[in-house]
Amino acid sequence: MKSDPDRAQRIRESIQAGGLDAVLCAWPKNVLLLTGYWPIIGNSIALTDRDGRTTLIVPEDECDYIRASNADEIVPFRADRSTLEDVRKPLVQVLSSRNFRKIGIEFGPISQEASYVAMTLYGSALFDLLQGIVPNAEYSHAERLLNDERAILTPFEQERVRTSAAIAQGAFEAGRAKLEDGRSERELAQHFESPLSTLAQNYPAIIRAWGIASCMSGARAGNAFGAFAMSSSKTVNAGETILIHGNSHADGFWTDITRTYFIGKRTERISKMYEAIFEASEHAIGAIKPGVSAASIDRIVREKLAEYGFEKQIKHSSGHGVGYSAIDHRAAPKLAKDSSDIIQEGMVMNIEPGIYFESFGGMRLCDMVLVTDKGAELLTPFQRTIKELNVNN
Numbered sequence: 001m002k003s004d005p006d007r008a009q010r011i012r013e014s015i016q017a018g019g020l021d022a023v024l025c026a027w028p029k030n031v032l033l034l035t036g037y038w039p040i041i042g043n044s045i046a047l048t049d050r051d052g053r054t055t056l057i058v059p060e061d062e063c064d065y066i067r068a069s070n071a072d073e074i075v076p077f078r079a080d081r082s083t084l085e086d087v088r089k090p091l092v093q094v095l096s097s098r099n100f101r102k103i104g105i106e107f108g109p110i111s112q113e114a115s116y117v118a119m120t121l122y123g124s125a126l127f128d129l130l131q132g133i134v135p136n137a138e139y140s141h142a143e144r145l146l147n148d149e150r151a152i153l154t155p156f157e158q159e160r161v162r163t164s165a166a167i168a169q170g171a172f173e174a175g176r177a178k179l180e181d182g183r184s185e186r187e188l189a190q191h192f193e194s195p196l197s198t199l200a201q202n203y204p205a206i207i208r209a210w211g212i213a214s215c216m217s218g219a220r221a222g223n224a225f226g227a228f229a230m231s232s233s234k235t236v237n238a239g240e241t242i243l244i245h246g247n248s249h250a251d252g253f254w255t256d257i258t259r260t261y262f263i264g265k266r267t268e269r270i271s272k273m274y275e276a277i278f279e280a281s282e283h284a285i286g287a288i289k290p291g292v293s294a295a296s297i298d299r300i301v302r303e304k305l306a307e308y309g310f311e312k313q314i315k316h317s318s319g320h321g322v323g324y325s326a327i328d329h330r331a332a333p334k335l336a337k338d339s340s341d342i343i344q345e346g347m348v349m350n351i352e353p354g355i356y357f358e359s360f361g362g363m364r365l366c367d368m369v370l371v372t373d374k375g376a377e378l379l380t381p382f383q384r385t386i387k388e389l390n391v392n393n
Contacts, residue, residue, distance in 0.1 A: 002036075002069075002070040002072075003036045003068035003069055003070055003156070004036055004070055004154055004156040004157065006154040006155065006156065007033070007036070007070060007154045007156065007157065008052055008054065008070045009052070010149060010154070011023070011033070011034060011048050011052070011054075011149060012048070012050065012051070012052035014145050014148070014149060015048065015049070015050045015104070015145070016050050018104065018142075018145055019102065020050060020102050020103065020104045020140070020142075021049060021050055021098075021099075021100040021101055021102050021103060021137075022047055022048060022049040022050065022098070022100050022103050022104070023047070023048050023103070023104040023105070023142050023145065023146075024045065024046070024047045024103055024104070024105050024130070025045070025046045025047075025105070025106055025142070025146070026042075026043070026044070026045050026046075026106065026121075026122050026126055027106055027110055027112055027121075028042055028044070028112060028113075028115045028119070028252070029110075029112060029113070029150065029252070029324050029325070030046065030106060030146050030150075031044050031045070031046040031056070032252045032324070033046075033146065033149055033150055033324065034046035034047075034048050034054055034070065035054055035056045035069045035070050035071045036068065036069040036070045036071075037056060037058070037065075037066050037069045037071070038115060038208070038249075038251055038252025039058070039062065039115060040059075040062050040065065040115055040116050040208075041059065041062070041079070041115070041116050041118070041119060041120055042115055042116070042119035042120040042121060043059060043079055043083060043086070043087060043120035043122070044056060044057060044058040044059065044062070045057040045087065045090075045091070045126075046071075047094060047095075049098070049100070053072050053073070054070050054071050054072050054073070055071060055072065055073040055074075055075060055094050056069060056071035056073070056074050056075070057075045057077065057087065057090045057091065057094065058074060058075070058076055058077075059076065059077060059078070059079040059086075060076035060077060060078055060079075061079070063076055065207055065208070067207065073094075075090045075093065075094060076090075077089065077090045083120055083122065083125075084122075084125055084126075084129055087129075088129060088133075091129065091130070091133055092133055095130075095133050095134050096133070100134060100137050101136070101137055101138060102137065102138045102139075102140060103130070103134070103137050103138070103139055103140070104139075104140050104141070104142030104145060105126075105127065105130070105139055105140075105141075105142055106142060106143065106146070107127075107141050107143060108143075110143075111325055111327070111328035111330070111331070113247075113249065113254060113325065113326050115252070127139065147331075147332065148332075150321075150323070150324040150325070150331070151321055151331070151332040151333070151344075151347060152344055152345075152346040152347055153323055153324075153346050153347070153348055153370075154346070157253065157323065158346070158348070158370055160250060160251060160253040161253045161254075161255075161322075161323050161348055161368075161370070161379065162370075162379060163203055163205075163206060163250050163253075164209075164248060164249055164250035164253050164254065164255050165255050165257075165368055165379040165380055166203075167195075167196060167199045167200055167202075167203065167206075167209055167248065167250055168196065168211070168246060168248050168255045168257055168380070169380065169382045170195055170199045170202075171192055171193070171194075171195035171196045171199060171211070171213070171246065171248070172192060172244070172246065172257065172259060172382060172383060173382065173383075174191065174192070174195045174199075175188070175191040175192030175193075175195070175213070175244065176259075176261065176383065176388075176391075178191040179191070179242070179261055179263065179391050180263070180391075181235075181236055181237050181238040181263050181264075182235060182236070182237075183235070183236055184231075184232075184233050184234065184235055184236070185214075185215040185216065185217055185220075185231040185232050185233070185234050185236060186215070186231045186232065186233060188215045188231075188236060188242070188244075189213045189214055189215040189231040189244070190213075192213035192215075192244055192246060193211065193212060193213035193246070196209065196210060196211030196212075196213065196246065196248040197209055197210050197211070200250065203250070206250045206251055207251055208249075208250075208251055208252075209248065209249065209250045209251070210248065210249060211246060211247055211248025211249065211255070212246065212247055212248070213244060213245070213246040214229035214230055214231045214244070214245045214246075215231045215236070215242065215243070215244055216229055216230070216231070216232075216243045216245075216362070217234060217236045217237070217240050217241065217242045217243070217361075218234070218236075218237065218240035218241065218360075218361055219358065219359055219360065219361065220232065220234060221240070221241045221242065221243040221260070221356075221361045221362035221363070222356050222357045222358040222359060222360055222361050222362040223356070223358055223362070224243050224245070224354075224356065224362045224364065225315035225316050225354060225356045225362065228327075229243075229245040236263075237263075238263040238264035238392075239262075239263070239264050240262075240263075240361055241260050241261075241262055241270070241273075241361035241362060241363050242260065242261040242262065242263065243258065243259075243260045243261075243362055243363065243364060244258065244259050244260070244261065245257075245258045245364075245366070246258070247326040247327060249326070252324075253323055253324070254322060254323060254324070254325060254326035255322065255326070255368060255380075256322045256326055256327060256350045256352075256366060256368065257350075257366055257367070257368065257380055258352060258364045258365065258366035259365070259366075259383050259389060260277075260362075260363040260364055260365065260389060261389050261390070261391055262389060262390050262391065263390075263391045263392055264391075264392060266386075266390060271386070272308060273308075273310070273355050273363045274363065274386045274389070275308065275386075276304065276305050276307075276308035276310055276353075276355060277305070277353045277354070277355060277363055277364065277365045278365065278384070278385075278386075279304050279308075280300070280301045280304035280305050280353035281301075281351055281353055281365050281367060281384075283300050283301075283304050284297050284300045284301050284304075284318065284351050284353070285351055285367070285369055285376045285378065286375075286376070287300055288343060288351075288369060288371060288375060288376035289343065289371070289374070289375045289376070290343060290344055290345045290371060290373065291342065291343065291344075292342070292343050293339070293340075293341070293342055293343070294332075294333040294334055294335045294336070294339040294340075294341040294342065294343060295335075295336065295337060295338070295339045295340075295341075297318060297319070297335050297343070297351070298317055298318040298319075298335045298336050298337060298339065299337075301318040301335075301351070301353045302314055302318070304353070305353060305355065310355045313355040313356050313357060314354070314355070315354065315356045316352075316354060317329065317334070317335055317336035317337070317339075318335040318336070318351060318352060318353060319333075319335035319349050319350045319351045319352050320332075320333070320334055320335060320349060320350065321333055321334070321347065321348065321349050322348050322349055322350050322368055323348040332347070333347055333349055335349065335351070343371055344371065345371050345372060345373050346370075346371060347370075347371045348368060348369070348370050348371075348379070349368070349369060349371075350366050350367065350368050350369075351366070351367050351368075351369060352364055352365070352366035352367075353365060354366075365384070367379070367380045367384070368380050
């Protein structure tokens with residue numbers, strides 16, 4: 001029995017609606033989508049045909065990590081030679097007996113989270129190999145199908161994201177308990193990062209969990225609106241904002257969470273920043289429901305921050321899809337001024353109002369929400385008051 005029959009049915013229906021005979025994927029997040037298994041070293045391949053039959057081609061030393069999946073057939077291979085030579089034989093075995101005339105494949109671009117220290121990414125070499133194995137097939141872009149499917153999670157997948165968020169909550173609580181001034185950003189970040197792996201032992205169903213936490217304080221936090229966050233050797237001092245950003249996964253389903261702490265007595269300016277991001281967050285989350293536009297949620301965040309006088313300190317959009325992705329600003333729903341996305345039930349996204357003074361400090365509250373038929377379910381209901389974020393207050 002398939003581990004997630006809802007996902008299996010949806011994939012089958014999408015393949016049929018797209019006029020395809022099959023979809024073949026090698027990017028780890030798409031292999032996870034088709035099979036329910038998140039590859040470790042990245043050279044697994046997933047194939048689902050229009051009848052819903054799914055095959056997982058996987059290195060044999062990863063087979064012990066596949067507890068349950070949507071795969072009807074698992075084809076192991078030894079990954080000890082050149083990449084293409086390793087996978088050629090199992091691909092021939094799987095494809096030679098199938099009469100596929102139109103195959104959907106990945107062409108990119110894509111944002112792919114790291115699944116291990118080193119990953120195999122076939123790139124165009126896989127396409128060349130497929131053309132040699134099935135030369136008469138027509139190959140088409142499957143990005144739209146795959147992107148649309150990843151955007152709306154099944155109940156089974158939603159539960160996996162809840163678990164990932166629960167592990168992250170424990171990590172943020174552990175890290176907050178050890179916050180103190182006089183330590184480097186790198187030291188403080190480790191208090192948040194280590195539990196992202198160790199706390200997974202409290203969830204027996206989870207095979208792999210891991211994550212990264214970063215700390216940016218003072219003026220560095222004022223520049224935390226960029227494409228990435230990075231801890232440094234800077235000493236964290238009382239009286240400055242301490243922005244902790246974390247991304248973590250449980251078996252390939254990701255979180256994107258930020259909390260901003262403050263050590264010592266708050267100034268009026270700091271209190272006003274906190275009030276602004278909390279109010280922007282509450283109003284945005286309260287407006288989320290199926291059928292509303294993603295752009296309207298972004299507008300609510302911007303308008304609320306502007307009411308507090310921070311319109312010039314808004315440096316990024318208000319959120320994006322999370323779950324199959326950690327930080328992919330193209331992942332639906334894209335909460336931005338120019339977005340044409342419509343919020344749908346089953347979507348998971350972050351809401352991240354932020355205020356950034358580049359010479360003073362920055363503050364961001366990044367939460368994850370799931371869209372239900374009634375509205376938004378907050379998946380990160382922790383440390384969402386000034387009292388919880390103000391250390392030694």
